[in-house]
Amino acid sequence: MxxxxxxxxxxxxxxxxxxxxxxxxxxxxxxxxxxxxxxxxxxxxLRPAHGYTFRYLATHTDATTADLAAYLGITKQAASKAVAELHEWGYLERRPHPHDRRAQTLALTxxxxxxxxxxxxxxxxxxxxxxxxxxxxxxxxxxxxxxxxxxxxxxxxxxxxxxxx
Amino acid sequence: MxxxxxxxxxxxxxxxxxxxxxxxxxxxxxxxxxxxxxxxxxxxxLRPAHGYTFRYLATHTDATTADLAAYLGITKQAASKAVAELHEWGYLERRPHPHDRRAQTLALTxxxxxxxxxxxxxxxxxxxxxxxxxxxxxxxxxxxxxxxxxxxxxxxxxxxxxxxx
DNA sequence: TCTTGTGGTCAACTGGGTTGACCACTGGGC
DNA sequence: GCCCAGTGGTCAACCCAGTTGACCACAAGA
Structure with missing residues (x-):
């Protein structure tokens, strides 16, 4: 052994x-x-998932919450929570998606x-x-x-x- | 950037x-x-913590739950839960500690x-x-x-x- | 003997994840 | 143009591995 x-x-x-x-x-x-x-x-x-979110958003413009969830391998609900926190804390902003009125694009502040x-x-x-x-x-x-x-x-x-x- | x-x-x-x-x-x-x-x-x-428990017990005879908790960097309550599970599943056994009647030594089966x-x-x-x-x-x-x-x-x-x- | 410290467990709680349900909107087939 | 299956996003309830807190039995040095 x-x-x-x-x-x-x-x-x-x-x-x-x-x-x-x-x-x-x-x-x-x-x-x-x-x-x-x-x-x-x-x-x-910030928690680990936040750091990975930053890194993803920095290299993927016009990413949506669903994109992020797929990348992180978590549900979109969980990703949505993280995004809400980071937005509340001023680290990222949400803008309307140019082509899809359901979606929002995420970007670092x-x-x-x-x-x-x-x-x-x-x-x-x-x-x-x-x-x-x-x-x-x-x-x-x-x-x-x-x-x-x-x-x-x-x-x-x-x-x-x-x-x- | x-x-x-x-x-x-x-x-x-x-x-x-x-x-x-x-x-x-x-x-x-x-x-x-x-x-x-x-x-x-x-x-x-088994969950990751279980694997680390195995590895620790294999190299540390007469380890106690408190030892394990310290090694894993979790509370002894959490370690106690993991030990209880692994014991229930037949992966390890608990024996009375030779010198301390409060304690139990852990060993892999x-x-x-x-x-x-x-x-x-x-x-x-x-x-x-x-x-x-x-x-x-x-x-x-x-x-x-x-x-x-x-x-x-x-x-x-x-x-x-x-x-x- | 007393006092302080430690091994272990029970109980309640926390928080970041999950599943499930739902709405608003998209977009291809017809 | 109209349907309708599919997708982005959120709300709600739940899960579970960890936490804190309280406690008892025993240890060990003064």
Missing amino acids: STKDIATDGDGPGLPGQVPLLLAMVFRAMNDQFHARLAELGREP RRGRDYLQLADQLWTEAEQLWTDLIGADRLEAVRRDLQTYLNHTYGDNEAPLRPLW | STKDIATDGDGPGLPGQVPLLLAMVFRAMNDQFHARLAELGREP RRGRDYLQLADQLWTEAEQLWTDLIGADRLEAVRRDLQTYLNHTYGDNEAPLRPLW
Whole structure:
């Protein structure tokens, strides 16, 4: 049985099947750092789904709530709730859809774009910490290897970015 | 503004701060595959917290519910619920603690160890897919780089492995 | 012995998700 | 042009894995 500790013992060739869990642990560590910095800066910590919403809206103009729900893999009711909150808090605005009178297009406000920019900056900090440890070349190699996996898995489709567990 | 699509466009040097999100997306992809295979095999998909419980118990004998709660970063009430379920389903057993009459030690049953072994096998499949794409050398390099980050972040402590978002 | 702390459970609540029902509107078939 | 199945959006009720709060049995050092 592979009961060997998967923790931070570090060396040796690595057990088969260990890498996926290492991915999860590293992302968790970076995410913790991200939220710690956010708290340090006194910024309200929007929930994960909000961050993904921002990122989606920044790259998809004229997106509707239903589009967002599909991307996040949640029901449109749930997406609608999130959108209502973010609108109430001034991060995004709803406008009538140009061609469909049922629908509304969503767009980030200045405040929303600022928040996303800050988030990008904090992720960059976390990434930089890793770069300092392993060097820019290795980081770039890792980035390519990750991208290779996504390209293979999703082809030309967009990789889903959303909360998971 | 960094509104460039973070999806699977693939090439180019990569945007700063992109790697943490790539980690999340790759883990998500592997996790999806994991659950798809589990469903294929007709195995009931225990919730994530259950898997982490198994992994913890396999490497920590005489663990108590409170230990588990601390490791998972949840309240002992929540841990107690999970333990009760897993016990009811035959995956673990509770025995009186040798030195403390309040406490109970937790241990996997045969059934629990079997499930963990299956999980390891499915993670190995996901990892293998990546190895096929980038080669064993690159995978091993990635594994070391991930481990380096964890070692730096947690030192000699155990890296937490738990649900997150 | 007393006091403080800890393992474990019961109960009530929270919140982000769900399913279900519904209306307003779209758009293709005829 | 008229239908009608399909879709965008919302309201309402519910679900459930987590929370906080209260509590008891026991532990362990003063």
